[in-house]
Amino acid sequence: MRGERETPAWYRDAKFGIMIHWGLYSVPAWAPLDDEVVRLLGAGRTGPDGSGSGESAPEGSAGAVERSDPLARHSYAEWYQNTYLLDGPTRAYHRRVHGDRAYADFRSEFVAAVRDWDPAPWADLCAAAGGRYVVPTSKHHDGYLLWPSAHPNPHLPQWQTGRDVVGELGAAVRDRGLRYGLYYSGGLDWTFGNLPIHRMADVAASVPDAPGYARYVDAHWRELIDRYRPSVLWNDIGYPPAGDPDRLVAEYYAAVPDGVVNDRFSRDGADVRTPEYGTRSEIDPAPWETVRALGLSFGWNRQETAEHLLSATEVVRLLADVVSKNGNLLLGITPDDRGVVPATQRAVLHEVGRWLAEHGEAIYGTRPCEVPAAVTSAGVPVRFTRRDDVRYLIVLGDPGPEFGVPGLSLPPGARLRAVGPAAAQPRVRPGPDGPVLTVGPLPPAPAHVFAVSPGP
Template sequence: MSATRDSLRNLRKRRIPAWWQDAKLGIFIHWTPAAVPAFAPVEDEIGDLLQSDQVNPLQYVPYTEWYENSLRFPDSPVSRHHRQTYGDRPYTEFARDWEAGLEHWDPAEWAAQFRETGARYVVLVAKHSDGYCLWPTSHPNPIRPNWHCERDVVGELAEAVRSAGMRFGLYYSGGFDWSFDSTPVGTMGDVANSVPQGEYPAYADAQVRELIDRYQPSVLWNDIAWPGDRAHLWQLLEQYYRVVPDGVINDRWIPWSPLMGLTKFAGIRRLIESGSRKQARKDGGLIPPKPPFCDYRTPEYVVFDQIQSKPWELVRGMDRSFGHNEQSTQEHFVTQDELLWQFTDVVAKGGNLLLNVGPRGVDAQIPPLQIERLSWLGEYVSAQNSALIGTRPWILAASMSTEGFEVRYTSAGGTVYALVRGVTAAGPPAKESSRTITLAEVQATPGTRVELLNGDAVSWTEAPDGLRLEFSDTLSPDQPVVFALHNVQARGSQD
């Protein structure tokens, strides 16, 4: 027990590396056999389901990568679709179609597309909850023979991503493996009750150690929980940091304990369901519980309200799913304004955005609606790089200008960046018109100067209600407007 406490104490002394805090943007990839049927209902977002009082809300989950679990509910939308489309074909047969699609896969092309977004790291799902492995593992699944890819998808993408100048990370579903546990997961109580035991903890430990030793991932991203106990988990993480000293892990590593075994009782599961529903309503969605140790937090499809003391990463898809969903149309995808502003909001609050890509399963291609959104990010990051990448939060993350425009602040060195939403959409168009933005929280100093990121000077005055900026109406209507404020201070602060 003392050794376990010492291990945890040493882990908690770690500080997250600067590369991760500087990165701001990463790409997540969910690409599993479920991308072949590519079906999930689109009516509800995950946050709404977690707050819902309906019976077994997770049978309606909008995530296609949960296809196998949804099949375990006979009347779920997925089950109805599967019967109508595939009859009694087992889920496992989709792996053959997925593997056939690899003939069309070009990892270097993917890496180039990701690099163009301005992303600094890429995280690939190596094994999701269906248990299928994207590498030729030396620890094959004892329940489903040959339930892995013979082609080294993980290794090929790792090489391509690193060759493109980005860091490479891996996701592993430690808390779920539906090949080991056939319990239908319909509620958060079921989630807690579905972490496999028996031979699974040793299997998961061996596979993750294999991933660490073979691929040295800069990010080790676990999901749901960890099936082993604390002592074995701390040993695993210590091994990871020995192999990858500047690596990082996320917050979904809550280790299994005998108390989790109590979830076999229906009353305990109901208590968990009630508590998780209340927490989701409070948080506005899915924010994982804090584990004993992690490098950063991972809210899912929900952004923290303010600057966080702990590093964090927003994880989300471009639509309501992570895996590719053929049911998603334009209306289900994030708009350009929503995507760019959410990224801005995350960065202002000290976080990173891990934006998911869900390639098709039949031909290994990234769908056009996703490519379009990657290009939007690329244009934005390229134009506003210095206000986003490598920045840190200012004293204040968010405010509203006197004129009613949303503002987010970042900082780097002695410069504060004010990123303003929707400026060029306001007011009547005029050839020589000008606009004003008044930043109530900002105060000038004798050395203050203001400019756009292209170096154009911006006129300013110190007004009673804040720092007033004047600029011509020639800015892009598709992106937030960014002002570089040199030598300013927070209003009311002392020199």
């Protein structure tokens, strides 16, 4: 809740969303395989309050990374337009492969890809993965629009798609029963200047402060709201100083009463905080969402292989951890230069979806328990969620045929059942440090789930 407004229940119940970055940067699609930015964004930001801070700085925002000036080695391929101008490996790659070709020249290949693009496989994949909402980019920092806007770029002609990528994808996503949000880079637009950005500390000063840019951003957001009625406004890198985000958000709530607004609008109040590659160590009473790519980049990096991606097991365990602490997971996928999600990513998402199809009752629609976590007597991590009077134990590994959970308290006469295709229904008996669960041999799975219900 922010002020008097409560974060909509549909969002708190959804738990798992998919973010999609696709744009001109998907044509060169290259960045160093250096996880320094990822590590620093997530490091030390696990507290639930503002002092430690539990708030990973937004992508590229001031203060996110100060210790090593990493932009020349930025692992985010969607920043290619900025990174190839800096003295580093991306510039060397660009000169070797593309010579002195300007970034804007990649538009021709992207226009061809958009012509052949099909939104159905993206929507099918998001649904198969168990995602409940989808947030694609409508404009990233390079300013290129993925819808035919009535407010074209004043500096570059035809700096937008003729085909309505945003609208067609939205229709496909909603046809599959999923919610549809939109990402828009409100703070940065490199067609308005301020390139290159050398240090993370310079990002805030790179937000265009001209009133004309504020009007441009306001017009785009209003157009996106009017045309597509997004369930989520996912702004990035702040808002133009001359803009009026409070008025924009008020108008959005009037148009979409159960809409969700993130915390990157440079305003007080938000429905959800969005740490990047960051988690929490304890339950956060306020709704939050960890946003991260499946790999090291939100845009496709042609260098990434399966070894650079989270495995399905890692995604499931991250999701369980985040949900146990009152959060959502927004997981980024990266279509390639043809608009096809790579097979390695599709394989991970399908496996995650299979797990959620069998165990999702412990994830969707749940809320945190009194404590989020424990470990079994053998040291296997456990996460707790609840729905009404049912408590779920999500064991993040194979606990063995019999295991205890020290400190776990079960009500008298509690009933225990396995969720999903467990080999046998569990039994429980008292142990010296807490209840001992006998579960028998379990099939391989990223995590095993057991539900505890009150006795009759």
